[in-house]
Amino acid sequence: MRSTPPRRTVLTGLSALAGAALLPSPARAAGRARPRAAAAITLTARASAESQRIRLGAAQRASDFFTTAAHAPANTPVTVTVSAPDGVLPTLYVGIPDYYATPNAPRAYALTSGANTVTDPHGGPIHLTLTGSGERATVTIGTGSVPMPTFVHGSTSESAFQAQLDSATASGYVQLRSAHAIVTLARATALQYRTEDHAALLDTYEQLLTSHATFSGLSGSTGTHARNPLPYHFVNVTKVASGVGAYATHGYTGYPSGAMAYIAGVNGLRTGGWGMYHELGHQHQQFAYKPGALTEVTCNLYSLAAQRTLGQTSRLLTKDSGGKDVYDLAFTARDSGTEYTALDVWQKLVPLWQLRLAFGTGVWPELHRLIRTDNPASAADADRYDNLAVYASRAAGRDLSEFFVTKWRFPLTASGKARITALGLNKPSVDASTYRE
Numbered sequence: 369m370r371s372t373p374p375r376r377t378v379l380t381g382l383s384a385l386a387g388a389a390l391l392p393s394p395a396r397a398a399g400r401a402r403p404r405a406a407a408a409i410t411l412t413a414r415a416s417a418e419s420q421r422i423r424l425g426a427a428q429r430a431s432d433f434f435t436t437a438a439h440a441p442a443n444t445p446v447t448v449t450v451s452a453p454d455g456v457l458p459t460l461y462v463g464i465p466d467y468y469a470t471p472n473a474p475r476a477y478a479l480t481s482g483a484n485t486v487t488d489p490h491g492g493p494i495h496l497t498l499t500g501s502g503e504r505a506t507v508t509i510g511t512g513s514v515p516m517p518t519f520v521h522g523s524t525s526e527s528a529f530q531a532q533l534d535s536a537t538a539s540g541y542v543q544l545r546s547a548h549a550i551v552t553l554a555r556a557t558a559l560q561y562r563t564e565d566h567a568a569l570l571d572t573y574e575q576l577l578t579s580h581a582t583f584s585g586l587s588g589s590t591g592t593h594a595r596n597p598l599p600y601h602f603v604n605v606t607k608v609a610s611g612v613g614a615y616a617t618h619g620y621t622g623y624p625s626g627a628m629a630y631i632a633g634v635n636g637l638r639t640g641g642w643g644m645y646h647e648l649g650h651q652h653q654q655f656a657y658k659p660g661a662l663t664e665v666t667c668n669l670y671s672l673a674a675q676r677t678l679g680q681t682s683r684l685l686t687k688d689s690g691g692k693d694v695y696d697l698a699f700t701a702r703d704s705g706t707e708y709t710a711l712d713v714w715q716k717l718v719p720l721w722q723l724r725l726a727f728g729t730g731v732w733p734e735l736h737r738l739i740r741t742d743n744p745a746s747a748a749d750a751d752r753y754d755n756l757a758v759y760a761s762r763a764a765g766r767d768l769s770e771f772f773v774t775k776w777r778f779p780l781t782a783s784g785k786a787r788i789t790a791l792g793l794n795k796p797s798v799d800a801s802t803y804r805e
Contacts, residue, residue: 405515406508406509406510406511407437407438407508407509408506408507408508409434409436409496409506409507409508409509410504410505410506411434411458411496411498411504411505411506411507412498412502412503412504413454413456413498413499413500413501413502413503413504413505414498414499414500414501414502414597414598415499415501415597415598416432416499417429417430417431417432417598417618417619420596420597420598423592423740424584424586424596424652424654424740425654425655425656425736425739425740425743426651426652426653426654426655427650427651427653427654427655427658428616428617428618428619428650428651429618429619429651430596430598430599430600430601430619430651431550431598431599431600431601431619431620432497432499432598432619433461433495433496433497433550433599433601434495434496434497434498435493435495435518435543435545435550436493436494436495436496436507436509436516437515437516437518437543438493438494438509438513438514438515438516439491439492439493439494439513439514439515439516439538439539439540439541440462440486440488440491440492440493440494440512440513440514441491441512441513441514441538442488442489442490442491443487443488443489443491444487444491444512445485445486445487445511445512446485446486446487446488446494446509446510446511446512446513447483447484447485447509447510447511447512448460448479448483448484448485448486448507448508448509448510449482449483449484449507449508449510450479450480450481450482450484450505450506450507450508451481451505451506452481452503452504452505452506453504453505454500454503454504454505455503456498456499456500456503456505457478457479457480457481457498457505458479458496458497458498458505458507459476459477459478459479459496459497459498460476460477460479460484460486460494460495460496460507461474461475461476461477461494461495461496461497462474462475462477462486462488462490462491462492462493462494463475463488463490463491463492463493464492464493464541464552464603464605465601465603465605465617465619465620465622466603466605466606466607466622467605467615467617467622468605468606468607468608468609469605469606469607471490474492474495475488475490479507491540492540492541493516493539493541493543493552494509494513494516514536514538514539515532515536515538515539516536516539516541516542516543517529517532517533517536517539517542517543517555517558518532518542518543518544518545519542519543519544519545519566519570520545520546521544521545521546521547521567521570521571521574522546522567524566526565526566526567529566530562533558533559533562537555539555540554540555541553541554541555542554542555542557542558544566544569544570545570545599546570546573546574547574548573548574548577548578548595548596548599548600549570549573549574549577549599549600549601549602550599550600550601550602551570551573551602551631551632552601552602552603552604553604553628553631553632554604554606554625557604557625557628557632558632560628560632561628561632561633564632564633564634565634568634569632569633569634569637572634572637572638573602573637575677575678576637576641576644576645576648576674576677576678577600577648579670579673579674579677580645580648580649580652580670580673580674581595581596581652582673582733583652583669583670583673583732583733583736584652584670584733584736585732585733585734585735585736585737585740586736592737592740592741593737593740600620600621600648600651601619601620601621602620602621602623602631602644603620603621603622603623604623604624604625604628604631604632605622605623605624606624607624608622608624613626613627613643614627614643614644614647615647616647616648616650616651616667621644621647621648621650621651623643623644623647627643627644630643630644631644638678639678639680642671642675642683645670645671645674645675646667646668646670646671647667648670649666649667649668649669649670649671650663650667652667652670653666653667653669653670654666654736654739655746655752656739656743656744656746656751656752656755656759657735657739657746657752657753657755657756657759658752659749659750659752659753660749661709661716661749662716662752662756664713665713665716665717665720666720668683668713668717669717669720669721669732671683672684672717672721673732682805683714684714684717684718684721684804684805685805694714694715694717694718695718695804695805697714697715698711698714698715698718698719699718701715702775702776702777702801706777707777707779708776708777708778708779709779718804719771719772719775719776719800719801722800722801722803722804723760723763723764723800725800725803725804725805726764726796726798726800726803727763727764727766727796727800730763731760731763731764732763734762734763735759735760735762735763738759738762738763739755739759742759744758744759750779750781750784753778753779753780753781753784754780754781754783754784754787755784756772756778757769757772757773757778757780757784757788758784758787758788758791760772761788761791761793762791762793764796765793766793766794766795766796767788767789767791767793767794767795767796768788768796768800769785769788769789770795771796771800771801773785775799775801776801
């Protein structure tokens with residue numbers, strides 16, 4: 369699938385799997401403005417982000433990047449030596465993905481075996497990709513590059529990272545790395561939040577990524593329902609469009625400077641990071657039951673799960689100026705005859721979360737697994753609404769026709785209704801449409 373413009377949103381309310389492959393040994397920081405000492409990075413080829421997206425049935429890709437702890441200055445030749453005994457060659461990228469900036473994407477440089485020289489006109493962090501199935505390659509990034517301060521979860525001490533921040537000043541970026549996350553921060557941001565406990569920050573990233581994976585019915589390292597072995601990339605972007613707080617697109621989620629308290633700060637991420645949970649949700653939401661009107665809805669299922677993981681109060685219980693929470697408003701709209709498609713994005717979330725409240729924590733993980741197994745047709749929005757009701761019924765083990773059609777007035781087609789009937793399931797013993805937190 370071709371990369372598309374990012375799914376954008378205003379962040380309302382912003383106030384050891386595959387670890388070795390993701391975390392090549394970083395170079396030690398060099399002195400101020402000194403060249404980076406050559407460091408050999410051994411890579412193991414892995415499946416592409418696009419192939420993983422297809423396996424997962426997700427709407428967006430994770431990242432193909434391996435990090436390097438190296439930065440390429442603009443217009444400076446950087447020597448790169450490659451040994452690829454298994455015949456699979458890596459690609460080197462310079463720069464960060466930054467949709468609204470110029471340039472707005474990292475530049476790719478195909479590498480050959482032996483000596484290479486890369487000169488990038490803009491400069492930026494150096495990443496590598498190696499796509500395949502377990503093939504090995506060693507890349508040595510040598511003269512011309514400079515060290516980029518890098519905190520590796522479970523490896524780098526806080527004192528060593530602080531020393532990097534003080535000595536490796538020639539890079540405009542800093543990176544934090546864990547088994548499933550890459551966090552790329554502007555140097556100014558990293559300095560602003562340098563007193564944070566970076567191990568605790570990455571602990572929180574891992575906790576949130578595990579929460580999203582668990583909600584998606586993912587576990588283990590092999591098979592259709594294995595966790596994504598590739599990292600999710602969180603980028604401190606330089607600019608966004610007017611009115612946009614952050615965005616998600618293929619390969620990364622982008623956050624401007626105004627969101628940094630919730631991306632680079634432990635307390636902000638743990639207590640007020642809904643926007644990050646939401647954008648990460650976009651990279652987990654499945655396409656087969658995501659009609660256009662639910663793009664900004666089903667991603668928030670993962671956000672609600674993350675809130676529970678972190679012990680937060682549900683966003684659906686937030687009261688408006690009249691003292692009504694989202695359940696109150698959704699029930700009022702529904703009971704007055706409003707069609708599901710006419711509800712606002714928060715009200716649309718209520719019946720989807722009711723499935724979890726009524727049928728247990730396993731219903732959404734099972735729905736994800738069924739979608740991955742069947743890969744149902746989903747070319748049109750009508751297909752996706754039908755898939756939602758059909759696969760929710762299968763996951764719950766109950767005929768949910770009344771819930772979707774009669775109670776909440778989802779726009780199911782005659783074919784969708786017939787598909788549910790054909791399952792031969794019993795009616796539920798509870799009225800899920802009455803459930804609330």
